[in-house]
Amino acid sequence: MKLSQDIVAVDGIDKEILRDLMEDARKPILEIARKIGISGAAIHQRLRKLENSGLIAGSKFVINPKKLGYATMAFIGIYLDKAMRNPEAVKQLREIPEVLECHYTTGNWSILIKILCKDNEHLMNVLNHKIQSIDGVSRTETFISLNQQIDRQISL
Structure with a gap:
């Protein structure tokens, strides 16, 4: 992930993580880690960086x-x-x-x-x-x- 003038560039792994969580924010991190082939800790680190960059603005339940x-x-x-x-x-x-x-x-x-x-x-x-x-x-x-x-x- 690179930050340039308030624009965040994400790599392929970040995109895969984000797509999975955008589809289902409650998907287990370890399930995503196994699918991508990296450790759960690496996913947590990437998510922390994406949150700190402001790209991830939060998560919420969607009420019908x-x-x-x-x-x-x-x-x-x-x-x-x-x-x-x-x-x-x-x-x-x-x-x-x-x-x-x-x-x-x-x-x-x-x-x-x-x-x-x-x-x-x-x-x-x-x-x-x-x-x-x-x-x-x-x-x-x-x-x-x-x-x-x-x-x-x-x-x-």
Whole structure:
């Protein structure tokens, strides 16, 4: 692994380790070590270096939101009356648990968010009472996702 101006170059062994763990973060290190043909300690060292470089940003369990009753995913373009309101708007959006992602964008919207709700009524409530009540939000544009067809990370 080489680090050059905040860009991390990974070798073939690093890529194999990362691919296995991206597929299943709970895969045993020794299983990966046997497959690649190096020691478990060497894999641990490589993973520590990749974490320290910032390439590995963490690991997490992925929850299936439908099993908790959350069936409506939507993307909402938010128009702010002034660009300078962005930091305060984002601060208030952070307080809304249904907001999963928030992006500062180019184009028509100031902000694009991804939210998850139980149903359309819940979505309407979040829109009307939480998002559109934020100071500076002049209007919103909502797109409901009918079905997520691709969900992946960058390929190595």
